[in-house]
Amino acid sequence: MRFRPEQHIRRPGEFRTVREQGRRFDCGAFTLWHRRREGAVDRPRVGVVASTASVGAAVQRNRAKRRLRELFRQHQDLLPAGTDLVLVARAAVNRLDYPALAAKFADACRRLSSTPHA
RNA sequence: GGCCUGGUCGUUGCUCCGAGUUCUUUGAUCCCAAGGCGCGGGUAACGCCGCGCCCGAUAAAAUUCGGAGAGGAAAGUCCGGACACCACAGGGCAGGACGCUGCGCCAGCCAAAAGGCGAGCGCAGGCGCCGUGUUUCAAGGCACGGCGACGGACAGUGUCACAGAAAACAGACCGCCCGGUUCGACUCGCCGCAAGGCGGCUCGCUCAGGGUCAGGGUGAAAAGGUGGGGUAAGAGCCCACCGCGUCCCGCGCGAGCGGGACGGCACGAUAAACCCCGUUCGGUGCAAGGCAAAAUAGGCGGCUGGGCGGCCCGUCCAACAGCCGCGGGUAUGCCGCAGCCUGCUUCACCCGCGCAAGCGGAGUACACAGGCCGGGUCCGUCGCAAGAUGGACCCGAGAGAAAUGACGACCGAAUCCCGCGCGAGCGGGAGGAACAGAAUCCGGCUUACCGGCCCCAAAGCUAA
């Protein structure tokens, strides 16, 4: 399953929309915001955030964002079409091993699919 | 001191490049939104429709294969430069930076050349300070090592707290010494019956005067040092050595050094205080900056000087001039921006010709070809070795909420534990790789850091 450039959320306005109108799941090592775009049928999109204060220096920030993007790439078929995600990294992202992160992410995907957004 | 920054394999992703296939759009630097010309049609109008001609830059998406893809510090942003714009940038003032000498190197820059500048780096040397050793009463000398933002303190100004008698063209105080007067004590002589008086020696004290600066617990620093002579006491007052200053001579490319004569001490510290001298620097920074749809149009509307970004001068462009605006949307797209140069190619713009499309010239991109530069692999030569050098082949990061990864397996350094061995070590197990992520580029400095390899020096051990 590929991860295409048009699946990136890049604009500050889109980030703001997801975080103001979407819902939040606390997944321990990261925070997941999600929002369904009305009438959209294209693939789910994602934006990744890693701040210096919560994650650390540039190496840690880049590594956290890569791992979160990889989570989305491998599990994006669990998400309904037209879903926008914002993943906010915390310090534990780089400490947990990958299967634990994948389990948390898959669980969050199933929960947001079972509780459809208004 | 130099060099290097774990390895192999598998599955699956990301960015860029090349080749192929498929599909649609074909007209094209983001979208609404359209290549140009001619003829005809249509429309409120047009970029719409049809036909013909001409030109064109070589595009977009999906997919397959192949190739490439973080550092020695990519970091801090402390310096220097390239590059871009402000006028390829002028004079002065202000302000900043740098500062022993000689030679060499260095990203680059200036110059016709010779040559010069350059953040800094290296080698050799000079001077100063510190440490150790030696010699010496000491100062000083010599040897070795370390450190130095190392121009100038007789151009000027400022500051030097506390302590201390005194803190900056020195001399007030204590003290020491001298002689004088008054007073007192002791003693001697003379006069007097006595009280006492007069004169003298010595000592002390007080007072006024003079000499002197050796000494005065201090202090970071006390106005040449040590020793001797000398003196009433003392003092470069005099002498020797050392230090200092001026002059002369000699040596050295030079910083400076050595010697001699004279002076007779007049010269405190601080310039990472102001400052002076010499050299040098215009400002802003890739978020610099440039480009991105016609026609109406030598048009309409608005503003009045503007630029040289610290200040002044001066100068430049000008007043028929310059600047801004002339549909909407979008933190828009593209270039700058991916080793360099040359050739080839040729959108725009420019020049010439043509009624016009266009044609010819010149000319920027991608691609292609060649050369140079850098890196990798293989081979040869040299070297004890890290490595150097020659040839062949291959390659040359470029993102933009920001690619260069994720996961797994194996090998694996440091370190720890167990067993064996006199010992070097051997076997097994645990353990699992530092600092850290390009953002216009190059050079330097600084800071962070697991380890590995090599060279040089010294000491110890072993062997000869």
Added chain:
RNA sequence: GUCCCCAUCGUCUAGCCCGGUCCAGGACACCACCCUUUCACGGUGAGAACCGGGGUUCGAAUCCCCGUGGGGACG
């Protein structure tokens, strides 16, 4: 990314330009005592800091250099 600025008691600040008078001053807070039946107010008193390292200097919060940590501007 590029370019600037700042750092002093628990908090807000003075001192820095031009070094000594600073074992660093003030306000609020905290603590102790007094006042009050008690609390508050008030009074008295005490504790408490120069971001780290190096250098210049006799002497550094102040001057210079290198770091660390904050903050800001530029589309």
